[in-house]
Structure formats: structure tokens, C-alpha cells
Amino acid sequence: MNYHSPASFAEASALAANVDGVTRFLAGGTDVLVQLRADIVTPDTLIDIKMIDGVSDIIQNDDGSWTLGVAVTGAEMTEHAGLSQDWPGVVEAMDLVGSTQVQGRATLTGNLCNGSPAADSVPAMVAAGVTVTVTSADGSREVAVEKVPTGPGRTSLAKGELVSAVNIPARGDNAGDAYLRFIPRTEMDIAVVGVAVSLRLDGDIVTEARVCLGAVAPTVLLVQDCADAINGSTLDDAALDALAVAASAACNPITDKRGTVEFRTDVAGVLAKRAAKIAYARANGETVKGDHA
Amino acid sequence: MTKIHVTTTVNGDETEFLCDPRETLLDVLRDRLNLTGAKEGCGTGDCGACSVTMEGRLVCSCLVLGAEAEGKDIATVEGIADGDTLHPLQRKFIEHAALQCGICTPGILVAAKSLLEKNPDPSETEVRYWLAGNLCRCTGYDKIIRAVMDAATEMREAS
Numbered sequence: 527m528n529y530h531s532p533a534s535f536a537e538a539s540a541l542a543a544n545v546d547g548v549t550r551f552l553a554g555g556t557d558v559l560v561q562l563r564a565d566i567v568t569p570d571t572l573i574d575i576k577m578i579d580g581v582s583d584i585i586q587n588d589d590g591s592w593t594l595g596v597a598v599t600g601a602e603m604t605e606h607a608g609l610s611q612d613w614p615g616v617v618e619a620m621d622l623v624g625s626t627q628v629q630g631r632a633t634l635t636g637n638l639c640n641g642s643p644a645a646d647s648v649p650a651m652v653a654a655g656v657t658v659t660v661t662s663a664d665g666s667r668e669v670a671v672e673k674v675p676t677g678p679g680r681t682s683l684a685k686g687e688l689v690s691a692v693n694i695p696a697r698g699d700n701a702g703d704a705y706l707r708f709i710p711r712t713e714m715d716i717a718v719v720g721v722a723v724s725l726r727l728d729g730d731i732v733t734e735a736r737v738c739l740g741a742v743a744p745t746v747l748l749v750q751d752c753a754d755a756i757n758g759s760t761l762d763d764a765a766l767d768a769l770a771v772a773a774s775a776a777c778n779p780i781t782d783k784r785g786t787v788e789f790r791t792d793v794a795g796v797l798a799k800r801a802a803k804i805a806y807a808r809a810n811g812e813t814v815k816g817d818h819a
Numbered sequence: 820m821t822k823i824h825v826t827t828t829v830n831g832d833e834t835e836f837l838c839d840p841r842e843t844l845l846d847v848l849r850d851r852l853n854l855t856g857a858k859e860g861c862g863t864g865d866c867g868a869c870s871v872t873m874e875g876r877l878v879c880s881c882l883v884l885g886a887e888a889e890g891k892d893i894a895t896v897e898g899i900a901d902g903d904t905l906h907p908l909q910r911k912f913i914e915h916a917a918l919q920c921g922i923c924t925p926g927i928l929v930a931a932k933s934l935l936e937k938n939p940d941p942s943e944t945e946v947r948y949w950l951a952g953n954l955c956r957c958t959g960y961d962k963i964i965r966a967v968m969d970a971a972t973e974m975r976e977a978s
Contacts (some may be wrong), residue, residue, distance in 0.1 A: 627879045
């Protein structure tokens with residue numbers, strides 16, 4: 527295995543484009559190094575992107591949007607008061623990943639590019655409308671997070687392409703987000719079901735809802751039927767019930783040791799309602815603790 | 820295979836070593852620098868026995884490559900005591916008998932020290948969450964939690 531630590535994304539992409547065999551990019555390493563150790567994936571080329579300028583920056587742009595470097599860790603996100611205020615759902619989802627030790631290294635970009643359908647931060651990013659900047663020899667393009675995973679362990683990124691920034695939209699007024707997951711215990715486990723909701727309010731009416739489900743299909747699911755179920759409502763019981771039905775209907779899960787198809791399908795509806803209520807309360811300016819208080 | 824030359828700081832001392840690209844920071848600490856306090860439990864970031872800090876941030880050294888330590892400031896359990904004077908956490912672990920086999924103890928000490936530097940007055944719940952990534956198969960955790968809470972109290976009173 528060859529280890530490289532390039533000084534720019536252009537250099538990193540050129541390196542990746544010009545080598546044969548298995549290439550992995552190293553951000554926090556909490557998946558890549560586990561796979562290396564377990565002989566699941568042994569890269570021929572490992573490209574550490576943490577020496578590139580700005581990869582640990584959390585920047586709020588003039589329009590209120592956020593640009594996060596690809597090596598920003600979960601711990602750095604949680605410690606950032608402004609980001610946590612704007613996007614508590616995204617920050618809490620990332621915070622649910624692994625232990626304190628893992629939080630010191632793990633990144634949004636790695637969680638996304640690892641391609642796990644159960645990645646906690648990915649549904650939250652999708653609901654929030656997050657995009658990633660993808661850099662290659664041909665330049666850069668902006669890709670919606672939901673367009674990155676294509677199946678378990680697979681992404682739409684081509685050889686020589688890598689994520690070079692995470693772009694979180696401006697939160698704007700009267701808006702909130704939330705992410706909830708089910709695990710069989712309180713900490714240190716992988717989502718059996720995850721649900722993220724982001725919405726805006728016009729008075730007490732929901733607008734611009736985005737609902738994303740994790741761990742219930744080969745990729746995370748952005749479910750328009752869920753958004754339609756609550757857009758235009760006051761999130762009354764009828765709307766919540768319709769949301770739950772739409773969430774369950776969208777599920778295409780597997781049965782494994784963590785949960786059955788039936789369980790996952792049911793819990794997706796339950797969590798969708800709970801997450802929507804938290805997002806609604808946050809959009810109303812209430813401070814609501816998330817899953818990981 | 821070409822070895823990588825790394826210059827780093829471990830417990831305040833500038834150190835250099837040569838390592839294979841696949842070697843983890845844990846391998847380097849134990850096998851090249853003879854700092855065997857950090858233990859390999861799982862090797863996959865689940866058990867926390869290899870906990871160290873890098874740039875002040877708690878990490879599993881099994882999930883860091885030796886090469887990534889270049890220019891970084893690493894702290895291990897060997898740096899916790901001040902010469903022969905034990906750190907309050909170390910004393911309280913002995914007083915409370917907060918260990919049995921001891922394999923997890925170095926990692927828990929490093930993790931607990933990192934918590935108390937960030938939050939000198941944690942609740943029991945906060946201690947339990949912070950240490951959720953440090954597995955102990957002997958103690959049932961209660962004595963560990965009590966030792967950390969007691970050390971925190973003593974350190975607050977002393978400061």
C-alpha cells in the first residue's frame with residue numbers, strides 16, 4: 527500500500543486518476559482503517575486528504591449557508607454553536623455516529639462515501655438539502671447528497687473524483703430539522719431505522735418539508751410522499767398519520783440481526799412522526815433536545 | 820516497501836520513527852516507541868483500549884496511521900503521572916478498585932482525563948456517555964464511574 531498526502535484536491539484527484547488497483551481516500555479513517563485492518567478492503571493507494579488547506583474549516587458564508595471542509599470531525603461540528611443552532615438535526619445525526627473517540631476523527635464526507643445505507647448523517651444531510659462539491663481533473667461540480675450513494679458500499683463518484691467540500695444551505699427563518707434513529711440500546715450501535723425531517727413554517731403551516739429515511743433500503747430514501755403528507759398542514763394528527771403511512775410505504779428493508787422487515791417498516795412511520803414534531807417545534811423557535819442529549 | 824519517516828511529539832518529547840504505511844499509531848507506539856500503555860483490544864475502534872489524544876482530541880490509536888502522526892502532538896497514558904506522583908484519576912482508580920484485569924484502564928484514564936479537561940464538573944450521565952466507547956468486561960463500570968466522579972470533585976477542589 528502506498529500512502530500519499532497531497533497538498534491540493536487537484537493533486538489528490540490526479541493521483542487517484544493515474545493509479546491502478548484499489549484507491550481509498552483517507553479522511554477520518556474510521557471506516558477505511560477498519561476495512562483495512564479486517565482485510566475487507568486493502569487499498570493499493572491510500573490518499574490522505576487532511577494535509578490540504580482548509581479541510582478542517584467550518585465557514586458560514588455571507589448568505590448564511592455553510593461550507594464544511596471534508597475533514598471536519600463530528601466533535602468539531604458538535605462544538606460549533608452557530609452550526610448547531612442552524613442545523614441541529616444534521617449536527618445531532620453526525621454526533622450519533624460511534625463513540626467519543628470516533629467523533630474525534632469521523633467526518634460527514636466519510637460517512638457519505640462509505641456508502642452505508644444506515645449512515646446516520648446521510649438522511650439528515652439529504653433532508654437539509656446538503657450538496658457536496660466533487661473535484662476531478664475536469665474541475666468541480668456540485669452534487670446533491672442523495673445522488674452520491676448508489677447501493678451498499680457504492681457511490682456515484684468516478685475514478686479520479688473526490689468530495690472536496692460539504693455545502694449546507696442557509697437555514698433561513700422559521701425552519702427546523704431533526705434526525706432520530708432506532709437502536710436496541712442507548713449508544714454505540716448502528717441504526718435499525720433512521721428518519722430525518724427538515725421543514726419551514728409559514729405561520730403554523732408546514733412548507734418546504736423534506737423527509738429522508740435511512741437503513742430501510744439499499745440507499746437512503748428522499749420520500750416526496752412524506753413531504754406531501756405534511757406540506758400545507760399544521761402537523762395535526764391527520765397529517766402525522768399520513769406521514770407515517772407514507773414513510774412505511776416507502777420502506778424496502780431487509781431482515782437482519784438488528785431488525786426485521788416488519789419492524790423496520792413500522793418504526794419508520796413512528797420515527798417520522800416524532801422527528802417531524804421536533805423539526806416543527808424547532809421551526810417555532812423552541813429548543814428541543816435530540817436523541818443524544 | 821518504502822518506510823515513511825515521521826517526526827512527532829509524544830508526551831511532550833519530540834520523537835521520530837520509520838513506519839510501514841499500513842502500521843497504525845498504536846503499532847508504532849507499542850512496537851517502535853516501547854510505549855505499551857495503550858492496548859490493542861479490538862483493533863477496529865470499538866473498545867477504546869488504545870485511546871490516546873492527538874492534538875488534544877481523544878482518538879483510538881488503532882484508527883490512526885503512524886504516518887498521520889507527522890507534526891502532531893500525541894499524549895498517551897505514560898504521560899499522565901507527573902514523575903512518581905500519580906494523577907488524581909490514577910489515585911482514585913486505585914482507591915475505588917476501579918479495575919480488575921487492567922487491560923481497559925489505560926484507555927479509560929486517557930479518555931477520562933480528556934473529559935475532565937473539557938468538562939471539570941460532569942454529571943454521571945455525561946461520564947457514562949463520554950466513556951461509552953471504552954469497554955470493560957470486568958468491573959461492570961460502576962467503580963470506574965465513581966472513581967472518575969471522585970477524581971473530578973478532588974480536582975475541582977484543588978483548582
